[in-house]
Amino acid sequence: MRGITRRVALVVMLASVMVPTIARAQDATPVAAGEVILATTTSTADSGLLDALAPLFLAETGLTLKPIAVGSGAALEMGEKGEADVLLVHSPAAEEEFMANGFGTDRKTVMYNDFVIVGPEDDPAKIADAPDAAAAMAAIAAAGSPFVSRGDDSGTHNLEKKLWKAASITPDGAWYVESGSGMADTLRIANEQQAYTISDRGTWLAQGDAIDLPILFEGGKALQNIYHVILLNPENGERINSEAGAAFMAFLLEPETQQVIAEFGVEEFGQPLFTPCAEDSCFAPATPEATPAA
Amino acid sequence: MSEIVQGIGEAWQLLISGDPEVWSIAWLSLRVSLSATLIALLIGVPIGTVIALHEHPGKTAVVGAVHAGMALPPVVAGLVVSILLWRSGPLGQWGLLYTPSAMVIAQAVIATPIVTGLTYAAVSGLDPRYRLQLAALGASGPATAWALLREAHVALIAAVVAGFGAVISEVGAAMMVGGNIKGQTRVLTTATVLEVNRGHFATAIALSTILLILVYAVTLGLTIVQRRR
Structure with a gap:
């Protein structure tokens, strides 16, 4: 019988671990009350910004932030289906279509950073001399130099497609590789193959010494990476918590949060990862437009 | 290569310094996975036993389905459970998505076919004479099953x-x-992916090392139970 005693003891041990998990889950069941589901992009989550903002948001509003990091395409899809309360995305053309279709009730600029074109040190396609981003892409295609695309309908992928379109090129051939992965993975694949790719600056900075792909082209309006917060239309899903979503939107735009965004990343990377820009404040007419790198 | 050495050092430091975040992540990993395993046991052992003890024409197809379930990709289990738990899904009113309970459910879906299939194999692998003996002694169905499971405990x-x-x-x-x-809902594996994406390779190795230590501790406990009768 000792065997049975021991087995019973094991089950009791397992149950003592399991019961609190289930009990805790039940505590959290009131769906909308204390939390806000934010569908967002991998770049905001991977940078650690949302982990930094969540406790501030909780302290200020008593709401628990649940950031779900997917590509911008998937985040907009979640918004359409009412699977989130608020979005933080960076895919302007897709966002405008989303708003035009009535899926969102409000959309505001939060912050921006920029995309950079990185590639092998010796720059075989000579993109550093290109006059603009589309010309840089055209040079890569003309040289047939390897290029790694996200290929995942993310904000970065959409920007890349826009640049190909501007250069009147349909990327195709052995030189054009689709990773189907997030930004960090795509950078590492490009690094292994010593290929060109487009990255948001934050993710590129975060890779540090792990990759050997310098920035070869930067600057210009075409490479601006603007993040918008979108409040969802409660008509698209009965469980959308618009109140909590609006609280998060207000939180992102208030001066204290904008200051946190401005300082985020300085400690680790020696430079900020995002420039705050509540409601387009940074795009005032006086702001000189960034010029392409020479 | 240096990341691995550095990471193991970092794991050691995180463990002895009692970093509260790492401990809570490790504890959640353990809680979620043990809960899922327990649910899989409660479902899989009876089903596996019943499949093993009953002969019928469709048995091969049933066992084949269980074996296919053992190869269910976790991401497919995750996708199906997500769709069921979506706000717009059939179980949306429970509000379980993005909670540890959702993780327990998805992991139970992954573990149940594994436990079922291996229980079937364990019970089927017993000497058939033992079963005949039990029947001759007049043991009831459940009593027979219990005796067989005890016999197959390893x-x-x-x-x-x-x-x-x-x-x-x-x-x-x-x-x-x-x-x-x-x-x-951050557990050791998802935290590892995040740290890799952040370029913190040594931290990722540290978390992996903690995961391996945890797995060793649990499986060692199970092995002790397995080796003693």
Whole structure:
């Protein structure tokens, strides 16, 4: 019988671990009350910004932030289906279509950073001399130099497609590789193959010494990476918590949060990862437009 | 290469310094995976036993389905559970998505076929004469099953180890239904992916090392139970 005693003891041990998990889950069941589901992009989550903002948001509003990091395409899809309360995305053309279709009730600029074109040190396609981003892409295609695309309908992928379109090129051939992965993975694949790719600056900075792909082209309006917060239309899903979503939107735009965004990343990377820009404040007419790198 | 050495050093430091975040992540990993394994046991052992003890024409197809379930990709389990738990899904009113409970459900879906299949194998592998003997002694159905399971306990503990190992190490479903939310649903595997994406390779190795230590501790406990009768 000792065997049975021991087995019973094991089950009791397992149950003592399991019961609190289930009990805790039940505590959290009131769906909308204390939390806000934010569908967002991998770049905001991977940078650690949302982990930094969540406790501030909780302290200020008593709401628990649940950031779900997917590509911008998937985040907009979640918004359409009412699977989130608020979005933080960076895919302007897709966002405008989303708003035009009535899926969102409000959309505001939060912050921006920029995309950079990185590639092998010796720059075989000579993109550093290109006059603009589309010309840089055209040079890569003309040289047939390897290029790694996200290929995942993310904000970065959409920007890349826009640049190909501007250069009147349909990327195709052995030189054009689709990773189907997030930004960090795509950078590492490009690094292994010593290929060109487009990255948001934050993710590129975060890779540090792990990759050997310098920035070869930067600057210009075409490479601006603007993040918008979108409040969802409660008509698209009965469980959308618009109140909590609006609280998060207000939180992102208030001066204290904008200051946190401005300082985020300085400690680790020696430079900020995002420039705050509540409601387009940074795009005032006086702001000189960034010029392409020479 | 230096990242691995540095990472193991960092793991050691995180463990002795008692970093509260790492401990809570490790504790959540353990809680979620043990809960899922227990559910898989409660479902898989009876089903596996029943399949093993009953002969019928469709048996091969049933066992084949269980075996196919053992190869269910975690990301598929995660996707199906997500769709069921979506706000717009059939179980949306429970509000379980992006909670540890959702992770337990998805992992139980992954572990149950594994436990079922290995229980079937364990019970089928017993000497048939033992069963005949039990029948001759007039043992009832449940009593027979219980005696057979006791006889097969070494293989059954192996089923528990396989189920637990499959779920504590998976990342696809945990990421999809949990969302890797800091302080709520971040477990060792999803935290490792995040640290890799952040370029913190040594921290990722540290978390992996802690995961391996945890897995060793649990499987060692199960092995002790397995080896003593």
